[in-house]
Amino acid sequence: MARYIGPVCRLCRVEGVKLYLKGDRCHTDKCAIERRNYAPGQHGQRRTKRSDYGTQLREKQKVKRMYGLLEAQFSGYFEKAERQRGITGENLLFLLERRLDNVIYRLGFCSSRTEARQVVRHGHVLVNGKRVDIPSYLVRKNQKIEIEEKSRKMKRIQESLKSSERRVVPTWLSLDRDHFSATVLDFPKRTDITEEIQEQLIVELYSK
The missing domain is CATH 3.10.290.10 (RNA-binding S4 domain)
Incomplete structure (x- = not known):
């Protein structure tokens, strides 16, 4: 899988939250989430009910895109977090923060x-x-x-x-x-990470 090189504001709209991929623009009224707070595409404004798997997958995709990682890289960090002492989800975030x-x-x-x-x-x-x-x-x-x-x-x-x-x-x-x-x-400590991340959902996804 190649690195995503398309419009990054589209990724924020897919996830429904700011991923801060566009630098200073994300702190202004020009931010895509501020202007169009719904998913991109023809059916972006439809209300859809996600399954538990879908919710877990979106959380994983959100964190992966936030830190700019490929799937194999993210999986590698999760495996390393599992081998460490402590809470796996928090260990994962701490590894990402230390990059x-x-x-x-x-x-x-x-x-x-x-x-x-x-x-x-x-x-x-x-x-x-x-x-x-x-x-x-x-x-x-x-x-x-x-x-x-x-x-x-x-x-x-x-x-x-x-x-x-x-x-x-x-x-x-x-x-x-x-x-x-x-x-x-x-x-880093968990309180140092201010983004809205539910790491337990990622653990549940990889535990299936």
Whole structure:
């Protein structure tokens, strides 16, 4: 399965919630959900009753699209979450939150996870002083994450950091805006994830 390259606002309308795939646009009145809060297509405004399976599937698709993953990648994270101690659903979210591209997005260096993934791939991010160009890299406690010095002059990164002041940086990360750097203070907690996610539905889907 190839990565989706179509209009991302359509995905938000399919799921019925904001997935924040379009960066700053998602915080304005131009957001597709604000303008047309119903599914796309000819029959998008029809009321349909979903089965339990359909509800579970939509929740999985929503989270997968939110973090920009392929099906095999998402399944791999779930299997890893199952092997860890604790609650499987929460373990899954914690793994997704620790991805380097997500951390760059959470810190406000980029306006979307898609943009963050590109920034990481192009080698603009350093972890403990070493360049890391793998978006799926899982950050650990006490690691220092920073934008490479030459890349700090990039207009897009500066604009994203400025406009991100309205977003709250998770408590498990400590951001130093002046030096384009941050420190991982701890592992994420469930309360740090503010999106409307029902992870138990995903666990039930994979348990079938």
